[in-house]
Amino acid sequence: MTDERTEMSLRIGDVARLVGTTPRTIRYYEEIGLLPEAPARPSGRHRLYTHAEVERLREVMRLKHLLGVSLEELKTLLTAEEARAEVRAQLRREDVEPTRRRELLDESLGHIERQLELVRHRASELTKLEHELCETRKRVRRKIRELEAQAVVA
Amino acid sequence: MTDERTEMSLRIGDVARLVGTTPRTIRYYEEIGLLPEAPARPSGRHRLYTHAEVERLREVMRLKHLLGVSLEELKTLLTAEEARAEVRAQLRREDVEPTRRRELLDESLGHIERQLELVRHRASELTKLEHELCETRKRVRRKIRELEAQAVVA
DNA sequence: TCTGATCTTTACGTTCACGTCAGATTTCAT
DNA sequence: ATGAAATCTGACGTGAACGTAAAGATCAGA
Numbered sequence: 001m002t003d004e005r006t007e008m009s010l011r012i013g014d015v016a017r018l019v020g021t022t023p024r025t026i027r028y029y030e031e032i033g034l035l036p037e038a039p040a041r042p043s044g045r046h047r048l049y050t051h052a053e054v055e056r057l058r059e060v061m062r063l064k065h066l067l068g069v070s071l072e073e074l075k076t077l078l079t080a081e082e083a084r085a086e087v088r089a090q091l092r093r094e095d096v097e098p099t100r101r102r103e104l105l106d107e108s109l110g111h112i113e114r115q116l117e118l119v120r121h122r123a124s125e126l127t128k129l130e131h132e133l134c135e136t137r138k139r140v141r142r143k144i145r146e147l148e149a150q151a152v153v154a
Numbered sequence: 155m156t157d158e159r160t161e162m163s164l165r166i167g168d169v170a171r172l173v174g175t176t177p178r179t180i181r182y183y184e185e186i187g188l189l190p191e192a193p194a195r196p197s198g199r200h201r202l203y204t205h206a207e208v209e210r211l212r213e214v215m216r217l218k219h220l221l222g223v224s225l226e227e228l229k230t231l232l233t234a235e236e237a238r239a240e241v242r243a244q245l246r247r248e249d250v251e252p253t254r255r256r257e258l259l260d261e262s263l264g265h266i267e268r269q270l271e272l273v274r275h276r277a278s279e280l281t282k283l284e285h286e287l288c289e290t291r292k293r294v295r296r297k298i299r300e301l302e303a304q305a306v307v308a
Numbered sequence: 309t310c311t312g313a314t315c316t317t318t319a320c321g322t323t324c325a326c327g328t329c330a331g332a333t334t335t336c337a338t
Numbered sequence: 339a340t341g342a343a344a345t346c347t348g349a350c351g352t353g354a355a356c357g358t359a360a361a362g363a364t365c366a367g368a
Contacts, residue, residue, distance in 0.1 A: 165365090176356085176357085178356065178357065178358085179355085179356065179357095182355070182356060186355095198362095198363065198364080199363090199364070199365095200363095200364060200365070224354070224355095225355075226354090
């Protein structure tokens with residue numbers, strides 16, 4: 001591969017800049033198990049990341065922002081993501097027996113559905129709030145129109 | 155009014171139970187200015203609340219939950235709400251001059267629109283995420299179907 | 309009026325999600 | 339090889355949002 005060098009050449013500061021956070025945050029996420037710790041890194045050496053890991057971190061922060069959950073809850077949600085990644089990895093090697101493949105895919109589907117349920121619930125709550133605000137706005141606008149009408153009469 | 159007694163008979167523990175929180179939280183919200191402190195309460199006496207205030211607290215906690223903002227941000231958002239309440243109070247007394255009424259209503263409209271903008275933005279982000287999850291689910295489902303097909307052939 | 313439940317203020321404690329500092333180490337570029 | 343820049347590992351600090359404990363006051367009911 002031509003980009004074997006560029007693939008792994010991202011250092012923690014670069015990653016932080018790319019996703020708009022700080023090195024400390026990344027280390028913290030690794031510390032609490034939210035991000036996997038690079039397994040083959042002798043303690044003391046610099047962490048190296050791939051672009052794929054940058055994307056993953058982006059997704060993590062997006063979920064955190066959108067769902068507003070604690071990092072602990074997020075971790076359980078992402079354990080699902082982890083599992084899915086595992087599934088994809090296993091599936092690429094075609095040598096898994098169909099029974100096992102089926103199990104993995106079903107599990108995957110379950111995780112997605114759990115996330116979807118959560119997201120849908122919040123989305124519907126927000127939409128409800130949006131409608132309510134629109135109603136209120138309508139009422140205020142009507143009052144303003146009434147006021148205008150009065151002004152014309154007077 | 156027949157319910158002047160029941161109106162003001164809610165104590166802080168009742169309110170907490172009604173909205174699903176604790177007295178401490180309510181006092182804290184008052185302390186940081188998120189909730190108005192009952193003006194005519196000599197220090198040391200028990201706080202008394204009306205059902206209207208319960209509703210208001212419910213709304214506050216709902217916004218906090220849905221928008222996921224800090225209490226400080228929430229306070230500025232609710233200052234708008236406060237202003238709207240003020241407007242309604244002033245408008246009920248019909249003796250405000252139309253010019254002033256117009257000003258108040260316009261201000262009100264502005265506040266609502268700011269909130270609406272915030273809510274809409276988040277709602278759209280969430281909906282986007284929802285669609286993405288649906289897409290992923292579709293892909294997983296297709297893979298499962300493919301697997302089933304294979305099984306039939308074999 | 310008395311009593312037990314609830315509330316008051318004051319103040320220190322706690323958890324989460326990082327920030328910040330220090331001193332040693334590693335990496336990159338020259 | 340060497341110096342500057344970035345990173346490493348602890349460790350302690352911090353702000354937000356409450357929890358908790360203490361000691362006394364207030365309130366509702368008998």
